[in-house]
Amino acid sequence: MKIVTLIARILLGLAFLVFGLNGFLDFLKGPMPAGTAGQFASALAATHYMHCISGLEVIAAVLLLVNRYVPLGLVLLGPIIVNILFFHLFMAPSTIGPGLLVTLLWFVVFASVRHAFSGIFQARA
DSSP: OHHHHHHHHHHHHHHHHHHHHHHHHOOSOOOOOOHHHHHHHHHHHHTTHHHHHHHHHHHHHHHHHTTSSHHHHHHHHHHHHHHHHHHHHHTOGGGOHHHHHHHHHHHHHHHHTGGGGGGGGSOOO
């Protein structure tokens, strides 16, 4: 299981490092999605909101790749992954595959450090 976790952590880190850096350097050129998905993506780009998201992706990816503060990296990536899933679920369902893959990788890495999150899953009186 340690090897699976290691592979998942590295793949998750690399994926978000590449796509996070792409938010700044724009080296992965592709067509803009059509319809509402394109309008949403254009609004994120025009307001520079994507720079904030890309910055968080890069920070979290580096934390995962250097194997330091992995729970913090997962906390930073959690809301980003939820937004990726919602974007694809509601606006571009045919391209949801990569979002499902990073979700699966996130849960594999989370399972290996779940002890760090034990305090938030306890009910307090």
